Amino acid sequence: MPARTPDGRTLTVEGSPQPFTMGWSYMVWARGDGGSLRFHTAAAGARELISRHLGEYGRFTVREVSWNGARLVSHEDPENGGTTMLWIGPHHEVYTFIPGVNVPFEAFMGHLAGFDIQDAPDGVVLAPRLGARVRLGNMLAVNTLDGVCSVQVNPVGDLPRPGGTGKRVRGGALWKLDERRADGRVLRSAIVVNETTTTTLIAREADDPRFAAVADSITCGLN
Amino acid sequence: MQNVINSLAVFAFLGVVVALFAISALLRTVRELQQAALAVPVPGASAVRRVTRFASGDERPTFVLVVTDQCPSCEQRAARLAAIAPGLPAGHLSMLSAGPDPLRWIEGAGHIQAVVDAELLGSVAVGATPSLVKYAPDGTEEWRRVVGSDQDLDRLLGADVPESSNAR
Numbered sequence: 070m071p072a073r074t075p076d077g078r079t080l081t082v083e084g085s086p087q088p089f090t091m092g093w094s095y096m097v098w099a100r101g102d103g104g105s106l107r108f109h110t111a112a113a114g115a116r117e118l119i120s121r122h123l124g125e126y127g128r129f130t131v132r133e134v135s136w137n138g139a140r141l142v143s144h145e146d147p148e149n150g151g152t153t154m155l156w157i158g159p160h161h162e163v164y165t166f167i168p169g170v171n172v173p174f175e176a177f178m179g180h181l182a183g184f185d186i187q188d189a190p191d192g193v194v195l196a197p198r199l200g201a202r203v204r205l206g207n208m209l210a211v212n213t214l215d216g217v218c219s220v221q222v223n224p225v226g227d228l229p230r231p232g233g234t235g236k237r238v239r240g241g242a243l244w245k246l247d248e249r250r251a252d253g254r255v256l257r258s259a260i261v262v263n264e265t266t267t268t269t270l271i272a273r274e275a276d277d278p279r280f281a282a283v284a285d286s287i288t289c290g291l292n
Numbered sequence: 293m294q295n296v297i298n299s300l301a302v303f304a305f306l307g308v309v310v311a312l313f314a315i316s317a318l319l320r321t322v323r324e325l326q327q328a329a330l331a332v333p334v335p336g337a338s339a340v341r342r343v344t345r346f347a348s349g350d351e352r353p354t355f356v357l358v359v360t361d362q363c364p365s366c367e368q369r370a371a372r373l374a375a376i377a378p379g380l381p382a383g384h385l386s387m388l389s390a391g392p393d394p395l396r397w398i399e400g401a402g403h404i405q406a407v408v409d410a411e412l413l414g415s416v417a418v419g420a421t422p423s424l425v426k427y428a429p430d431g432t433e434e435w436r437r438v439v440g441s442d443q444d445l446d447r448l449l450g451a452d453v454p455e456s457s458n459a460r
Binding site: 130131132133134135136138140141143173174175178 | 360362363364365366419420421422423437438439440441443444
């Protein structure tokens with residue numbers, strides 16, 4: 070099932086023995102003359118759902134307006150004196166964190182104005198407008214396989230390649246890393262590198278056979 | 293044979309010269325267009341926005357809530373505006389919309405002057421809705437603010453705020 074990434078590429082994930090039950094979330098940096106800003110994208114309503122789940126939604130000051138057919142929402146958190154600004158479209162949302170309270174919506178609109186935001190069922194794309202002098206970089210995609218592991222996909226050039234040759238698997242070259250923590254538990258991660266992606270898997274249970282099966286077969290591609 | 297090649301060479305040279313003239317003429321046109329475009333005064337930055345419709349007869353300013361259809365927060369802000377006690381804010385209250393649909397949000401609130409005018413809405417040109425715009429008694433725009441919550445609306449109606457970033 071291909072998915073569109075916020076920088077306009079296509080992410081394909083094949084060979085996973087169990088399906089993803091949720092859509093992909095993305096993080097991408099927008100760099101411009103005025104500095105850098107980190108945008109997150111996810112399914113519409115996801116940020117609110119998560120903060121409700123974490124029990125922090127109740128203390129937020131929530132503001133909402135409408136802008137070019139989309140909703141603009143701000144979650145102002147008095148606890149850390151910061152504001153999460155969300156653009157919520159029909160399928161997905163784009164949000165960023167802005168320090169400070171009473172942040173005017175105009176500030177967020179100014180950041181978004183550099184992009185043509187294209188929201189479709191397979192993903193939301195932030196296309197830099199001509200002359201806006203912004204560019205996107207360091208995109209990463211995250212998802213989870215329920216009860217097995219977390220999955221993080223980076224473009225292959227963005228992360229250093231582990232040393233050595235790795236083990237040949239379906240999705241590229243595989244490295245496994247075990248880290249023993251102070252309480253004696255083992256944190257096991259797997260890194261799969263191929264021509265287009267570096268995929269990092271972090272196991273929930275180190276000796277879960279399903280994790281080994283995922284590491285041996287998952288194939289991620291970015292075009 | 294040599295004659296043919298010579299004449300072809302001469303023609304080709306002539307062709308290049310003609311092409312150079314054509315290109316220089318084109319470039320001059322572009323330059324003239326650029327200068328003409330730069331010479332046009334940019335509206336906005338220095339121009340003061342003024343809407344005579346929102347000039348008041350007395351010395352009080354006018355607060356205009358700009359709303360659009362299909363905007364749940366506009367409905368909430370309009371209802372809040374309708375619930376405010378008449379005479380509490382230091383000015384006239386008005387609501388500007390493109391169509392008649394939002395009128396039902398402020399039904400029964402006689403202290404709000406409803407203005408349905410798509411053209412005026414376009415010329416006021418707020419970035420997001422609902423927005424509150426304050427007009428001086430002579431119809432000059434003093435400031436505009438996007439209103440995200442009822443508390444913000446109360447605050448904006450009660451106090452003066454500095455010039456907003458999207459007010460030009």
